[in-house]
Amino acid sequence: MNDLPPDLPRLRILETWLALSLDRVRQQIADAERREQERQRGIDARPPAPDWLIEMGLNRDAPPNAVHVGGCHMAGKRSKGISRTDALRWLAEGVPACTHCRPDSELGFLDG
DSSP: OOOSOSSHHHHHHHHHHHHHHHHHHHHHHHHHHHHHHHHHHHHHHSOOOOSEEEEOOSSTTSOOOEEEETTOTTOOTTEEEEOHHHHHHHHHTTOOBOTTTOHHHHHTOOOO
């Protein structure tokens, strides 16, 4: 069973339409590949995660809420990277250690 038209003019029109459709598909593929390359470049260009985090309070004057290990899933949006020395200092000043990532154990910090 042949579902193509039998005459040359309609076959030429069909050929043109298919060529244009194929060009559009190829352009979409090229665009998708470019977006993926850009996304991957963004991932590759990210700075490394800090080793330690301090989660700040709700306002400027509030004390920090917790010390976290870098990359802790419980660290909030108000967290910023700190050095090992600062993490130890904050723990010594009474800022609580996150109960999920346990930075006090990672740092070898002993209370009292």
